[in-house]
Amino acid sequence: MTEVCALSTLVFRWNIFADIQNIACWAFMRNAFYAGTLIAVVAGVTGYFVVLRRSAFTAHAFSEIGFAGAAAVILVDIEPIYGLLAGSILGGIGIAILGRRASNRDTQIGIVLAFSLGLGLLFLSLYSGFDTEAYSILFGEILGVSLSMVYLTAYACVGVLLAVAFLYRPLLFASLDEDVAEAKGLPMFFLGMAFMLVVAVSVSFAVQVTGVLLIFSLMVTPAATASYLAKKPQRAIIASVIIALATTWSGLFISYYAGYPVSFFITAEAFGLYVLVRAVSGALKSRVRAEGLASP
Amino acid sequence: MSTTGAATRQTGGSSDLIVGEDVTAGYRGKVVWKNASFSFGRGEFVAVIGPNGAGKTTLFRMLLGLQPPISGSLTILGSKPKKGNDRIGYVPQRHIIDSDTNVESQELVRLGASGKRWGLNPFSHWDSKAAKRAMDAVGSEDIARRPLGVLSGGELQRIFLAEALVSNPDVLLLDEPLSNLDIRRETELLHLVNDVVRNRGVTALLIAHNINPLMPHLDKVMYIANGKVATGPPSKVLTSESLSELYGIEIEVLRDPHGNVAIIGVEEHHGDML
Numbered sequence: 001m002t003e004v005c006a007l008s009t010l011v012f013r014w015n016i017f018a019d020i021q022n023i024a025c026w027a028f029m030r031n032a033f034y035a036g037t038l039i040a041v042v043a044g045v046t047g048y049f050v051v052l053r054r055s056a057f058t059a060h061a062f063s064e065i066g067f068a069g070a071a072a073v074i075l076v077d078i079e080p081i082y083g084l085l086a087g088s089i090l091g092g093i094g095i096a097i098l099g100r101r102a103s104n105r106d107t108q109i110g111i112v113l114a115f116s117l118g119l120g121l122l123f124l125s126l127y128s129g130f131d132t133e134a135y136s137i138l139f140g141e142i143l144g145v146s147l148s149m150v151y152l153t154a155y156a157c158v159g160v161l162l163a164v165a166f167l168y169r170p171l172l173f174a175s176l177d178e179d180v181a182e183a184k185g186l187p188m189f190f191l192g193m194a195f196m197l198v199v200a201v202s203v204s205f206a207v208q209v210t211g212v213l214l215i216f217s218l219m220v221t222p223a224a225t226a227s228y229l230a231k232k233p234q235r236a237i238i239a240s241v242i243i244a245l246a247t248t249w250s251g252l253f254i255s256y257y258a259g260y261p262v263s264f265f266i267t268a269e270a271f272g273l274y275v276l277v278r279a280v281s282g283a284l285k286s287r288v289r290a291e292g293l294a295s296p
Numbered sequence: 297m298s299t300t301g302a303a304t305r306q307t308g309g310s311s312d313l314i315v316g317e318d319v320t321a322g323y324r325g326k327v328v329w330k331n332a333s334f335s336f337g338r339g340e341f342v343a344v345i346g347p348n349g350a351g352k353t354t355l356f357r358m359l360l361g362l363q364p365p366i367s368g369s370l371t372i373l374g375s376k377p378k379k380g381n382d383r384i385g386y387v388p389q390r391h392i393i394d395s396d397t398n399v400e401s402q403e404l405v406r407l408g409a410s411g412k413r414w415g416l417n418p419f420s421h422w423d424s425k426a427a428k429r430a431m432d433a434v435g436s437e438d439i440a441r442r443p444l445g446v447l448s449g450g451e452l453q454r455i456f457l458a459e460a461l462v463s464n465p466d467v468l469l470l471d472e473p474l475s476n477l478d479i480r481r482e483t484e485l486l487h488l489v490n491d492v493v494r495n496r497g498v499t500a501l502l503i504a505h506n507i508n509p510l511m512p513h514l515d516k517v518m519y520i521a522n523g524k525v526a527t528g529p530p531s532k533v534l535t536s537e538s539l540s541e542l543y544g545i546e547i548e549v550l551r552d553p554h555g556n557v558a559i560i561g562v563e564e565h566h567g568d569m570l
Binding site: 176 | 360362378379380381382384386387388390394396397398399400403404407408410411412413414415416418441443444459460
């Protein structure tokens, strides 16, 4: 398979179709789009539950425990994704065993998180290729994804989506009304554990796009924005996926022509959209309230 | 415990939905209250009252099958309590829902019907219909589409009641549903529960701090204090004699012409005073 992509394709020409064709010429850009699309769908879906259950900090911790794992396996020449998976899944099992009710868990998670980052730093300093590897795990390197990694991502994403589809209603119920769900006989420990594993796997793959440190921009921001746009969980999940896809695609597109990191554009767009939606929904609400007061 | 014995003899029978015989309750061997016998029939409205930490919620947890009695026998709907009984509707004691929970309240009621089912079924709407019926029954049609996070305390309690009623239960367990309500909402909610009890023949146990708003509706009182339980009609339980025996100190129960009671002599009191 030989590909010849002219370097002139790097210039943006205000012709969106031609511009996209230029991008699609490069295998690394195609892989980035495939992987980015899969990850955006999964992050948008699981992100809704992360936001609903207020587990954002937990999700962040997974990525940093995963970082220690990734840095460790790089030393023995294994793909970082396996270390990420191992680290975040171990973290997920640990937190599930602690239980959702542990009220001051923020502190403990923070303590484990700091230790994990430190551990990761040690492993990376033992590795000769320190700079680039650290950079790509911490801030994301979607442009370096291989086709075999795209396949692995696809399998994982299908697995996560099937798991969420199976868990959907009990998980939603347990997230909104834990006590009643428990009295109704739902297996709360199993649900907590299953949810943690789903988040751990989603986070591990999302790290490819945004990196460990920017994980919120895919796992939290789109879902948080969507929760202002829709009051029905199904619709909020769809909105969350659309936002995650839109920011990922346009992030890749803009980054290709602008030459700055993809994860910066994804982060910036997600943030901008969140601020915009909050401002608009806040303005609408106060207007409705004002009208309600004006017409008794 | 003369009141307990009398109450059991008076109403004990095979038609009772809830029967406790010599029940001792507690966590991990630590006894909260002991040797209680009680029975509640179909369509009875029962107030469960007593000081904080007396073990009122413990009773509910046992009835829901979330914890076993330390000793004695407890049956609900003819069998030993076990988790996941759809014939029991439960409204737990809770704090206010986070104000940014932007989920339609009817979705929560709907999950009360179908939240136990695994897997997706995007094309089935029986649970929406059940939710609509339950919300109509508690008069909350108008707030069905409003997010949970913006509802007032009274509106939330209606939604929780609808969530509990959606599976057409025979027994309702309501843990302090009145705690965040003003007097008007309190009265409204009690009328609503009373309607459910009378029209559907549901047995309702309601934990409350203040007995007086409940007095017009009650069939029985279960008074838990000092590690002991007195159960029976309000006229028998809420007397100086019965409460003095329960607390083991001199208690005086005063009644005003409207049927309100004031309990004098209990240090840790909780709103029973007029």
